[in-house]
Amino acid sequence: MDVKFTHFPLHPETPAEGKKREPNPARDERMKALMDQEGLPYAASRAMTYNSRLAQELAKWAESKGKGYEIHDPLFRAFFVNAKNIGDPNVLAEIAASVGLPKDGALDALHSRAFKDAVDADWRRSAELGVSAVPTFVMAGYGLVGAQPYDMLEKLVAKAS
Numbered sequence: 001m002d003v004k005f006t007h008f009p010l011h012p013e014t015p016a017e018g019k020k021r022e023p024n025p026a027r028d029e030r031m032k033a034l035m036d037q038e039g040l041p042y043a044a045s046r047a048m049t050y051n052s053r054l055a056q057e058l059a060k061w062a063e064s065k066g067k068g069y070e071i072h073d074p075l076f077r078a079f080f081v082n083a084k085n086i087g088d089p090n091v092l093a094e095i096a097a098s099v100g101l102p103k104d105g106a107l108d109a110l111h112s113r114a115f116k117d118a119v120d121a122d123w124r125r126s127a128e129l130g131v132s133a134v135p136t137f138v139m140a141g142y143g144l145v146g147a148q149p150y151d152m153l154e155k156l157v158a159k160a161s
Contacts, residue, residue, distance in 0.1 A: 003069065005059065005063070005068065005072065006122045006125050006126055006129075006131075007056040007059070007060075007119050007122040007123065007126070008122070008123065008126045008131050008134050008136070009053075009123045009126070010052055010134055011049070011051070011052075012051065012053060014049060014050060014051040014052075014087075015051065016051055016054075016087045016088075017085075017087070018048045018049060018050040018051070018085055018087065019048065019049060020047065020048060021046055021047055021048055021049045028044035028045075029044070031044060032044045034147045035080075035147070037149070038147060038149065038150075040076075040147075041077060041080070041081045042080050042081065043080065043081050043082070043083060046080070046083045047083070048083060048085070050079065050084075050085045050086050050087045050088075051086075051087040052079070052086055052087070053087065053119065054086070054087050054088075054089060054092060054110055055075050055079075055086040055087070055092060056119045056122070057109070057110060057113065057114075057115040057116060057118075057119050058071065058075070058092045058095070058096060058106060058109070058110060058115075059071050059072065059075065060115035060118040060119055060122075061096075061105075061106065061109040061110075061114065061115050062096065062099070062101060064115075065101055065105075067099050067100065067101055070099040070100075071095070071096070071099055071101075074095045074098050074099060075095060078091065078095055089106075089107055089110040089111065090107075092106060092110060093106040093107050093110075129143075131145075132145070133145050133146060135147065135148075137153065137156060139156055139157065139160035140159075140160035140161075141160070142156055142159050142160050143156075144156050
């Protein structure tokens with residue numbers, strides 16, 4: 001089975017330089033518990049949030065280079081664990097290099113906005129599917145919203161097969 005990542009406009013109003021993240025202990029504890037349950041790293045104490053648009057364009061570029069699947073974990077870790085600005089082209093170029101992609105190529109793709117239209121198409125598709133949160137898993141007309149335990153994903157695959 002092939003996994004196709006479709007990007008979603010999660011808080012596109014966030015400025016490129018990011019914005020201060022308001023403390024919300026209940027939200028952070030819930031997210032930390034969900035991440036721990038699935039064995040995913042998560043730093044609940046992030047003080048900033050950043051615009052993910054350029055990170056999505058980098059992911060589309062990486063996909064065009066055969067590294068689409070490999071780029072997602074380092075992007076996740078950069079944002080949710082290391083609190084890096086994934087709206088900064090230099091940060092993104094470093095992430096690209098970490099999966100074996102050329103920094104200069106990443107910067108060229110980001111500065112030229114070569115994958116802007118591809119991400120725009122993803123955002124339209126997300127709207128057409130009614131996606132309102134991430135992650136959302138869609139398969140053969142069935143869907144699951146939010147972080148899900150592995151057994152729920154297995155049930156989705158079985159239902160869609």
